[in-house]
Amino acid sequence: MTLTTRLFIGFLIGCTLFCGAQIETYNYKRALNEVNDEWHKVALPDAVFGKVKSDLSDLRIYGITKTDTIEAPYLLQVLSEKIVSKTISFDIINKTKGANGYYFTFQLNSEDIINQIHLNFKEQNFDWRIELQGSQNQQEWFTILEDYRIMSIKNETTDFKFTKLDFPDAKYRFFRLLVKQKDQPELQSAQLFKYEITEGSFVNHAIKTMAITDDKKQKATIINLDLEQSVSISQLHIDVGNTFDYYRPLKIEYKSDSIKTEKGWKYSYTTIKNATLNSLEANRFKTSNTIAKDLKITIYNGDNQPLTIKDISVKGYEHQLVGRFTELANYMLVYGNPAARTPNYDIAKFETKIPKALKTLKIGAEQVIIKQKQEKVKPLFENSYWLWAIIGIVILILGGFTLKMLKKS
Known part of the structure; x- marks a missing residue:
């Protein structure tokens, strides 16, 4: 075997180990089934959004072959209206x-x-x-x-x-x-x-609980929504039951942080929309794509009586990945890596060449990626008494040599 061949084989083994180690930096994976064309699309399940970064930069598609681990390039598409x-x-x-x-x-x-x-x-x-x-x-x-x-x-x-x-x-x-x-x-x-x-493609998000309270001090109606899980939100529709004319300033926020104090939990909210709730048009409020589970809507009533809120619906745009699969492999979607950065793939520069009609892959159930435990290097002496004993012996030997030197002198 020549030196060049050995180096090449070593390079392949190194790449395989590196890609395998890359997968372990992520927390979750889902199998991508029925990959039989060069191009496919993958619809992101709602359950993914609560476990990824807010900009979705930690999504990756990896494929496992008999000898290698490969990364498949993809484009993230948000199916919003045009x-x-x-x-x-x-x-x-x-x-x-x-x-x-x-x-x-x-x-x-x-x-x-x-x-x-x-x-x-x-x-x-x-x-x-x-x-x-x-x-x-x-x-x-x-x-x-x-x-x-x-x-x-x-x-x-x-x-x-x-x-x-x-x-x-x-x-x-x-x-x-x-x-x-x-x-x-x-x-x-x-x-x-x-x-x-x-029109875009929307996903309706289930609301687990909705609590409406009238804050007389603020002269406002506070609506707290608890969704079933963290999802991507892009639109809220508020159905008001009153038939008289109204126009009320409105603020939509999501729970962005929480801190436990001696008096209990303290929550921080981030505003995603300021608008006006009114009787002249449909009260549909578009927001920037935001991953959230808990929402707070504040309707400022002023000196007016509170409005009757019949219903609220929360929607988000459908997200999908368009991936290129050039090799036979067992492919998976991995995600959940706070240190990951947005990937830079060539296909982003040739988007017009991607076929329009694409088959949607079947995506498997979520699995937790098991990390390989690194063997802890055991100390030479696990019991500190042994260490102190050896130090004592060394001191006695050095002391003996010192006494001999003094007697000779």
Whole structure:
């Protein structure tokens, strides 16, 4: 066997031992079954999120062959909605007063479809009803929105605005806005859009317990949610049972830390959303992807009576890994390593070349990775009396030599 061959074999053995040692730095693993193509996707189970880093950087796919341990590259995909918003060019050609209120006419500069208009008025406090119409020739008008409500409130405690018009796709050369108001409103600007949204894939998270309390000192309603397990959260929907109009400042937090003191447990919360709970639109609040188990929602009522909360739902985007499997091996997903860093794979630069139709792998049950115990090096003398005895003997021998030297001198 030549020296080169020996070095090569030694290198392979070293790589295998290194990769095997890498797996042991993680705490959990799940088998990935039915790997029979080059590309597959893996849907992350909810139970994984409570055992990984917040940025999911400690996910790895390893494969065990007869002679080696290999790492399969992957892309982490969050299946959130995709939004495309196209601004449409237009001119305001008329501002007139009629029997029912004030009219603003928009003329499009191209033949485009629109489905959303954003209005910006100089007035900061108003509650108006509007009507939106469309026409090709300004002779015959068709109603798009009728008795639509827009509102703006700004004071020391509230800063709320709802002046966005949502409607089905409409293709007209002219659009006419009627503001049903006695005093002339001052429209400072408007934006017309073609708004397209591809819905994301959500996972509904089970709520274990929900506790609602009214804090009279804060003049607030406190809602504590305890989920079944730590999961990735991206949206909350609050269903209010009251039929009267309302707008209340709202804060959403999650429990980020806890400390045990002499008086009991003390919890720290991190804010993930500040918004307004209101009767004008669906109370769906999107948040950045956050891994949490305990949530706290604070609704600031001011001097108003508390609202009746009928139900709350918590959702999160589905997360999946798209992996490339180039060798026959027994593959596994490993996770749970606080020291791990985000991997850097080549496939991230060639995402467009990944096939669209991918088979989802079956993922096995969670297993705890057993660490190899390092043998503890035993001391030469486990009993300290032996050590002291030897030290005593050494002292006696040295003392004897010293006395002999003194007698000779």
